[in-house]
Amino acid sequence: MPAAEVAARVRESLQSIKASDFKDAQVMDVLELAQQLTSTMQLFFGSLDRSIHQEFSYIATYISRTREEISKLRPNDIKEQRIPVAGAELEAVVTDTEKATETIMSEAETILGLDAEADPAAYKERVDAAMMTIIEACSFQDLAGQRVSKVVTSLKHVEKRVTRFAQSMGVHDADADEDEKSEAERKRELHLNGPAIGGPEKKQNEVDNIMDLGQDDIDALFD
C-alpha cells in the first residue's frame, strides 16, 4: 500500500475517533474504532518493512555490482605489477641512455683531443675503433624502444580498465587535492610546460623574432 494511502487511512480513523461522542459511545463502537486504527497501522508498518527491504536490497545489489566492477578493475594488479614494472622499465631506459651517452661522448671527446697529424695511421685506427664503439652504443635505442613499448602497453591496459570502471559506475572526478593544486599552480606561475610533443612549439627563428619584439608587439601576442 502506498505511504500516502496509508497516511490518509490513519487520518480518517483519527478524525472518526475525534468526531465520535465518547460519552454516549458504546464499548463496541470504541473497540471497532480501535480495531480500525490497529488494522491501518499494521498496513502502514507492513508497507514500511517492504519499503526498507527494497532499499536494502537495492543497496546490497549496488555493493555487489561495485565489488564486481572493482574486481574487473584489478587494482592489485595495477598497484603491484603494472605501475612498478612500468616505473622500473622507465628507470632502465634512463640508465641505458645515460650509459650510451657516456660512451658516445667519451669517444667523441677522445677523438677531438687527438693530434691527427702526429701519426695519421694511428689516428685513423683510433678513430675507426671509436666509431665502432659509438655505433655499438647506439643499440640502446632498440632496447629503449622495447622498454617504452612495454610501458605504453601497460598504460593502455590501465587506461582501459579505469575508463570502463568510471563509465560503468558513473564516476565523476572530484576536485584535485591541495598538493596537486599547489603543484599545478607553481607550474603555471613558473611556466614549467616541459618539452613539446613533436619538437619545439616555437622554432629558434620564431623565438628570435619574439626576442626582437617591442613591448607593444609582445602585448599584442596576448590580445
Place this chain on the structure above:
Amino acid sequence: MAVEMSMPILVVDDYKTMIRIIRNLLKQIGFENVDEAADGTEAFEKMKKQKYGLVISDWNMEPMTGYELLQRVRSDDSTKNTPFIMVTAESKTENVVAAKKAGVNNYIVKPFNAGTLKAKMAAVLGDF
C-alpha cells in the same frame, strides 16, 4: 670591445650530460673556463662568490628554476648586469616572453647546435 675568451662562464643544468655537451661546444668555440651548477640555488650562491662573464642556464630545474634564477640575478645589484642566456626545451611563446620580461639576453631552444650557441653568444657579448 673584444670578448675575453678566458672569462668564466657558468653553465646551469640539472642534467650532467647537458652540462657536458655545453662544455664541449664552448670548448670548440674557444671558451674553456667553464663552471657548473645543478640548479638556480647553487648557481646564485656561486654568482655571489664569483663574477661570471656569462650565465647559460636551463629553465626546468628543482628546487630553483632557471626562470627564478634569472629574476633573482636581475634583482641583485651585484649580479644584475651579468649576461644571461636561457637554453631550454620550454618553447611556448609565454616562456620566451616571460624570460624577455625578466631580462634575459638571449634564448636558445633545445635541441641546438654549436652554430646557434656561438651566434647567440656573439649577439650578447659581441663578435669573437
